[in-house]
Amino acid sequence: MRRSALIASILVLAVACDKQTQAPRDTVAENLTDLSTSPTILFTVFGSREAPKLAPIGVVTTTGLKPLALDDAGWRELDSVYFAAGRKLPVYRNGGAIGELEILRGMWPEDSMPLYEVPGCSRVVPQALARFADPSIFEETVEFLASSAPLAQPSDTRPFPADPEAQGMTLASAVAAAADIGAEDLNGLDFHARWLRTGVGANGRSLLASYIDPDAGDLGPGAGSTAVLVLLAEDSAGTFNTSYQHARVGEARSVDFRRVINYADLDGDGKAEILMEQWRYAAIPSLVLLKHNGVRWADAFSVSAEWCTDQRR
Numbered sequence: 441m442r443r444s445a446l447i448a449s450i451l452v453l454a455v456a457c458d459k460q461t462q463a464p465r466d467t468v469a470e471n472l473t474d475l476s477t478s479p480t481i482l483f484t485v486f487g488s489r490e491a492p493k494l495a496p497i498g499v500v501t502t503t504g505l506k507p508l509a510l511d512d513a514g515w516r517e518l519d520s521v522y523f524a525a526g527r528k529l530p531v532y533r534n535g536g537a538i539g540e541l542e543i544l545r546g547m548w549p550e551d552s553m554p555l556y557e558v559p560g561c562s563r564v565v566p567q568a569l570a571r572f573a574d575p576s577i578f579e580e581t582v583e584f585l586a587s588s589a590p591l592a593q594p595s596d597t598r599p600f601p602a603d604p605e606a607q608g609m610t611l612a613s614a615v616a617a618a619a620d621i622g623a624e625d626l627n628g629l630d631f632h633a634r635w636l637r638t639g640v641g642a643n644g645r646s647l648l649a650s651y652i653d654p655d656a657g658d659l660g661p662g663a664g665s666t667a668v669l670v671l672l673a674e675d676s677a678g679t680f681n682t683s684y685q686h687a688r689v690g691e692a693r694s695v696d697f698r699r700v701i702n703y704a705d706l707d708g709d710g711k712a713e714i715l716m717e718q719w720r721y722a723a724i725p726s727l728v729l730l731k732h733n734g735v736r737w738a739d740a741f742s743v744s745a746e747w748c749t750d751q752r753r
Contacts, residue, residue, distance in 0.1 A: 473499060473509050475517050480591070481508070482706065484715075484727070485531060485541065485584035489575040492541065492582055493555075494523070494568045497715075497727060497743055500587060504707050504731055505741040515566055519546045522588050523568035531572075532585040532704035535637040535712045536593050541570040541586065561748035583701050585715065594710050596644050600635040608633025608649030608671075611682060615671050616651075619687035625667040630654050636703060639711040640732045641674030646683070648672055648700055656697045656719075666692045670699065672714075672730075672737050684730065684737035693721045698728070713740070 473479065480500040487493045496518065498505035510518060523546030531538050547555045547566030558564050572578065601607075609631065616626060633649040640646055651669040672684035686698045696718060703714040711732050719725035724745050731740035 471509055472511060472514060473507075475510075475514060475521065478588075480587055480589040481518075481522060483529070483586040483588075484701075485570070485582060485586050487581065489572065489578040489580060489582050492570050492572065492584075494529075494541075494543075494570055494586060495565065496522075498741060500591065500706050502707055504713065505729055512563060515563075516548065519548055519566040519568075523547060523566060525549070529570075529586045529588060530590045532587070532591070532593065533702060535639075535703055535705070537590070538584070539573065541572050544569045544571055558747045561750055563749045564747055565749060585702050585704050591704065591706060592708060593705050594637075594639050594644075596637055596639070598644070600637075600645065604633040604635055604647055604649075605631075607680065608647055611647070611671055611673050611680060612649045612651060612669055615682060615685050615687055616667075616669055619669070619685075619689070621667050621669060621687055621689045625665070625689050626651050626669070628653075629667065636672075636700075636712070636714070638703065638714070638732070639705065640683070642676040643674070646672045646674050647680065650699065652697065652699055653692075656692075656695075664692050665690060666695055668695060668697045670716075683732070683735070696720050701727070718742075 482497045482500050482505060483494040484497055485492050485494055496508055498508055508518075523543050525543055525545055527543045528540045529543070531541055545552065545555065546568050555567055555569060556564070612631070616622075629651040630653075631649075631651050633647065636646045636648050637644065638646040649671050651667065653666045653668065656666065656668065667689040668686065670684075670686040671682055673680045673682045675681075688695045688697075697720060698716050698718050701715045701717055703712040705711060706713045714730040714737070716728045716730060717725055718728050726745055727743040728739055729741040730737045
């Protein structure tokens with residue numbers, strides 16, 4: 441499975457409304473995000489459970505997310521307000537609120553050096569260093585979501601069905617066959633299946649199944665061929681309908697990989713949005729947000745994981 445240490449490389453963000461749209465090279469003043477209105481901002485929480493970091497993703501709206509568009513002064517303002525030491529932010533995992541974290545320091549405190557620097561880069565998007573009240577309850581490495589204001593999460597305590605692996609493998613085999621991905625292409629890949637409490641479908645849950653190369657992307661040699669398969673499906677009366685699929689096979693250097701990071705209801709409609717990572721060999725990864733449109737899961741927002749914002753000026 442792709443090591444979560446790679447998440448650290450995807451979390452300083454050049455944003456785009458969708459994967460086809462590139463951020464403008466010059467920021468127009470009238471298009472800047474107005475931080476004076478205290479918009480709710482979504483953050484990724486990543487890294488060690490003992491010293492997690494945060495980075496901004498976008499602005500939460502009633503319809504999902506929209507890009508953060510800020511000039512140098514705006515990024516400084518975001519850092520001083522949203523990453524003020526002592527501020528507490530709600531945290532989300534697997535479709536539910538799991539408590540708070542506390543900001544220890546922002547990007548540019550007056551009495552210290554910047555939290556991080558990129559060699560040869562004059563403009564970077566801020567991160568913050570935080571802490572959990574009891575980090576021992578989490579895994580060694582975390583990948584959560586956080587927001588600057590609480591986001592109500594649906595309450596659903598219905599138990600999940602047992603053995604998602606068997607059903608997930610059946611669905612994955614069908615998707616693979618339709619995409620001309622053979623059994624030999626899946627050999628050696630990591631298979632995972634689990635239920636997500638998404639609020640979608642008759643039972644309010646989605647089945648996630650995936651085959652992912654453990655050496656995908658820059659962790660591997662970039663040679664030979666490989667495949668990736670990620671699917672989501674909902675069941676009703678025992679019948680499963682595949683509502684999302686990402687199936688690719690080809691040269692290891694050219695395959696676009698995807699995996700689910702975490703999910704939460706961002707717009708208050710009772711259905712979760714799913715945050716994914718997309719990457720390929722020797723390329724900058726991105727974050728992709730999936731939203732259910734009533735029929736299928738579809739890309740609704742993407743974030744190019746660029747540490748340095750100099751290139752956008």
